Structures are given as C-alpha cells and as structure tokens.
Amino acid sequence: xxxxxxxLVQAWRGLQDAVLPPQCLGCGAxxxxxxxxxxxxxxxLNFIDQPxxxxxxxxxxxxxxxxxxxxxxxTDPPVWDRARAAVTFEELARDLVHGLxxxxxxxxxxxxxxxxxxAGAGLLSEADIIIPVPLYRWxxxxxxxxxxxxxAKRIGSASGVPVLAEILVRGRATATQVGLKAAQRRVNLRxxxxxAPENRSHLAGRRVLLVDDVMTTGSTASAASLAxxxxxxxxxxxxxxxxxxxxFRTHI
Ligand SMILES: [Zn+2]
Numbered sequence: 205x206x207x208x209x210x211x212l213v214q215a216w217r218g219l220q221d222a223v224l225p226p227q228c229l230g231c232g233a234x235x236x237x238x239x240x241x242x243x244x245x246x247x248x249l250n251f252i253d254q255p256x257x258x259x260x261x262x263x264x265x266x267x268x269x270x271x272x273x274x275x276x277x278x279t280d281p282p283v284w285d286r287a288r289a290a291v292t293f294e295e296l297a298r299d300l301v302h303g304l305x306x307x308x309x310x311x312x313x314x315x316x317x318x319x320x321x322x323a324g325a326g327l328l329s330e331a332d333i334i335i336p337v338p339l340y341r342w343x344x345x346x347x348x349x350x351x352x353x354x355x356a357k358r359i360g361s362a363s364g365v366p367v368l369a370e371i372l373v374r375g376r377a378t379a380t381q382v383g384l385k386a387a388q389r390r391v392n393l394r395x396x397x398x399x400a401p402e403n404r405s406h407l408a409g410r411r412v413l414l415v416d417d418v419m420t421t422g423s424t425a426s427a428a429s430l431a432x433x434x435x436x437x438x439x440x441x442x443x444x445x446x447x448x449x450x451x452f453r454t455h456i
Contacts, residue, residue: 210348213308216398229312230296231305239314248296252289252323252447261287261447262420282422283429284440288327289447290319292419297446300330301417304351313351316417316445317358324359324413331413331441333406334360334367337428338374338397356415365413371403372428393427396417399435407437419444 230245241249255264257274264274291297300316303309318437321328324339336352353369360367375395399407412432419425419442429440 210308214310221301229300229309229315230232239311239318241315244389245296250292250294250297252291258286259284261289261442262449263292283426283433284442286327287419287422287425287442287444287447288324289419289444290316290323291446293420293446293448301351301446304354305417308348310354313354313358317355317362320355320415320443320445321359324441327413327441327443328359328363328365330366332410334365334413334415335364335372335432336367336369336373337414337416337424338369341376346356350359352416355417359443360413368406370401371406373398373400374429393423394430397431399431404435407432407435409436409438412437413439414440414442416442416444418446418448420448 217270225234225344226240227233228235228242228245229239230241230248233242235242252261252263254270255272256262257277258271259273259277262276264272281321293301300312304312304316334356336350336356338352339350350369355370356367359365374426375398414425414428414432416425425442425444429442432440
C-alpha cells in the first residue's frame with residue numbers, strides 16, 4: 205500500500221470505522237465487531253472440517269476418521285507434508301479474496317487470517333517460520349501489496365511464529381503450462397521460485413509454514429515447497445484461506 209491513492213483509501217476507511225458502526229464484510233449489515241461477518245454470511249461460507257485428507261486438506265465425502273490420507277495423496281504424494289484450508293473457494297469466500305486482491309479491502313485480510321489461524325492451528329504449533337508465496341515483481345508493482353504476505357503477517361502476529369517474507373522469491377514469469385508435457389512442466393516449475401544462497405541458513409532444519417490466499421491446482425504450492433526443501437528446509441506445510449475443491453492436482 206504505497207501509493208497516495210492507497211493511503212487516502214485507507215485513511216478514509218479508517219475514518220469510516222471510527223464514526224460508523226462496524227459492517228459485515230459480506231453484506232454490509234451492522235455487526236458487533238470490525239472485520240467480521242453477520243450470521244447469515246457466516247452461513248454462506250463452506251468451512252472445511254474433519255474429515256479431510258491429512259496430506260491435501262481436501263474434504264472427504266464420507267467419514268473416514270481423522271488423520272487419514274486420501275487415495276489421491278497416496279498414489280501421487282504432494283511435495284509438502286500437510287495442507288490446510290479454512291474454506292472452499294466459492295461464493296462469499298471468492299468475494300472476500302477478490303475484495304482483498306483487487307479492491308484493497310485490507311479488512312478482509314484480518315478476517316481471513318483469523319479463520320486461517322484456526323484451520324491451521326495444528327500446523328502453526330509446529331512451525332518454526334512462516335513464509336508467504338511471493339508475487340511476481342511486476343504484479344507486486346501493479347497491485348502494490350502481496351495478499352499472501354498480508355495474511356502471513358497477521359497469522360504471524362496472532363501466533364507468535366516469525367514471518368520471513370523476503371526469503372522466497374519468484375523466478376522469471378513462465379509461459380502458460382497448458383499443453384506442456386509433464387517433464388517440461390516440472391522444469392518450468394522448478395525455476396518458478398528461488399532462495400538466494402545467503403538466505404539458506406534461515407531455512408536449515410526448520411519446519412516452514414507456506415501461506416497463500418487460494419490453492420487451485422496445487423502446482424504453485426508444490427513449486428514453492430520444492431524450492432524451500434531444496435534450499436534446506438526440513439519440512440513444508442501449506443496453509444491457505446480457500447481451496448478450489450476441483451480440479452486438484454499435486455503432481456508438477
Ligand atoms: Zn452479512
């Protein structure tokens with residue numbers, strides 16, 4: 205949030221918060237606390253609760269018990285250890301993400317981070333450091349902030365786990381993956397993220413919690429996890445706000 209316009213928008217919202225009663229982030233109805241939802245809007249979110257796959261974080265349709273790994277994760281194991289998401293990416297969850305990403309609604313990040321901290325409580329209790337998925341530099345310039353870094357900062361201050369936002373960097377923009385053979389796709393994704401050699405010491409032997417707003421195919425999280433593991437991280441878990449239930453593909 206560096207631009208003058210962004211600063212003014214935030215100042216205006218701050219002023220509104222000070223004089224107006226807090227509003228639901230989903231529908232604008234009056235609510236008791238800032239950065240919150242009304243009862244109806246809570247009901248419009250599809251929370252991911254047990255039972256879900258211990259590796260992929262994807263919900264099971266039938267009860268399998270806790271700590272169970274899906275057949276998909278067994279035949280095609282993800283690069284990371286465990287992934288968790290607060291909700292599925294649909295309807296109001298999508299609006300919250302888009303509001304943050306494209307309309308600078310930073311108050312959405314407060315709510316989303318609270319929900320993520322709850323969904324990822326088990327991962328957070330074991331994490332040594334939190335690292336957000338970085339944006340390409342040109343995208344950061346256009347958007348002025350990285351939504352994953354915003355979420356990571358909030359989750360870090362709520363949990364006390366340190367956030368290292370500068371360690372993982374995005375490599376050069378890769379051409380679309382569509383139509384590429386699996387081997388070429390792997391090569392592309394291998395170059396998608398990097399850790400500078402002088403930063404490797406921050407990762408050595410540490411359990412990293414990788415944070416992003418949305419997980420779609422899992423290929424971004426896979427590539428980022430791979431870069432962190434190759435740079436010396438002991439293990440990587442993934443925490444996102446929303447999971448696109450389908451399509452989900454972990455091989456890269
Ligand atoms: Zn509402």
